[in-house]
Amino acid sequence: MSRIGRRPVPVPDKVTVTIEPDNAVVVRGPKGQLSRRFHADMRIVQDDGVLRVERPSDMKEHRSLHGLTRTLLSNMVVGVTEGWQRELEINGVGYRAALEGKVLVLQLGFSHPVRMDPPDGVAYVVGDRKSASDPLPIFIRGIDKEVVGQEAARLRSLRPPEPYKGKGVKYKEERIRRKAGKTGKAK
Numbered sequence: 001m002s003r004i005g006r007r008p009v010p011v012p013d014k015v016t017v018t019i020e021p022d023n024a025v026v027v028r029g030p031k032g033q034l035s036r037r038f039h040a041d042m043r044i045v046q047d048d049g050v051l052r053v054e055r056p057s058d059m060k061e062h063r064s065l066h067g068l069t070r071t072l073l074s075n076m077v078v079g080v081t082e083g084w085q086r087e088l089e090i091n092g093v094g095y096r097a098a099l100e101g102k103v104l105v106l107q108l109g110f111s112h113p114v115r116m117d118p119p120d121g122v123a124y125v126v127g128d129r130k131s132a133s134d135p136l137p138i139f140i141r142g143i144d145k146e147v148v149g150q151e152a153a154r155l156r157s158l159r160p161p162e163p164y165k166g167k168g169v170k171y172k173e174e175r176i177r178r179k180a181g182k183t184g185k186a187k
Contacts, residue, residue, distance in 0.1 A: 005066030009051040009074045012081055017051060019044050025073065029080025032121065032143045036076065042069045051077075079143040086152035089135035092167035095159075097126050097138055104138070108159040108169070122151050137172070 011017055015029040025044060026035040038044065042065055043054040053070045055062040078084070090097055096107040104124040106114040118124055121144055127137035140155070142148040152171070161168035163179040170176060 003067075005053055005055065005063075005070045007070065009070060009077055011046070011049050011051055011077060013049075015077060015080060017046055017077075019046060025076070027073075027076040027080050029077070031080050031083050034076045034079055034144060036072060038069050038072070039065050041065065044069070044073070075145045079145055083141055083143050084145045084148045086140045086148055087172040088138045088140070088152060088155060088169055089172055090138065090169050091135045091161065092159075092165075095136070095167065097136055099124060099126055104155075106158065109167075114158055116155065119147060119151060122147055138169075 012029075015027060018026040018028075020026070022037065023040055023042065023044065024035060024037040026033065041056055041062060043056070045052045045054060051073055053066060053073065055066040075084075090106075090108075092109065094107060095109065098105050100115075102118055102123070104116040104118070104126070106116065108114060116124075122140060122142040125139040125141065127139065129136055138155070140148055140152050142151075156169045156171065159168040161170040161174070161176045163177060164181055166176050166178065
């Protein structure tokens with residue numbers, strides 16, 4: 001049996017979960033509301049403030065869907081209670097970020113500034129550098145983990161970090177494999 005799928009998902013007091021007959025689940029909490037339709041073979045049961053996922057058989061497809069369904073439900077509950085966040089860093093001389101209302105304006109070495117409008121349910125926050133040589137932190141916050149991760153990937157794809165000086169946009173926990181530059185020709 002799936003070890004992840006067997007674990008129950010605790011539902012806090014301030015969260016309400018509605019399970020519809022077509023396996024559509026709506027989770028409401030203090031930060032907002034999320035809804036998702038799950039595979040018809042998975043059975044989602046709510047009792048005593050806990051969500052459980054049951055599968056009909058031990059077929060390979062059902063085993064993989066079991067853990068996936070449980071994890072997606074857990075992410076929805078955490079999203080409406082605490083929310084999700086990804087932190088990115090901008091490295092490079094002249095690379096900057098600023099907020100104009102909700103729009104993120106980036107200077108990434110192009111001939112023009114890059115303007116990014118946040119999707120629904122996502123907010124950008126630009127942090128402060130501790131010193132001039134430190135990277136500039138950017139936080140992407142929202143209640144849907146999938147949307148927050150996709151937006152972080154979209155922001156990183158504008159200027160991925162390069163291996164020589166490490167300039168570009170990277171995830172905070174990301175490690176860049178550095179390369180040595182050219183060596184001078186010996187005469």
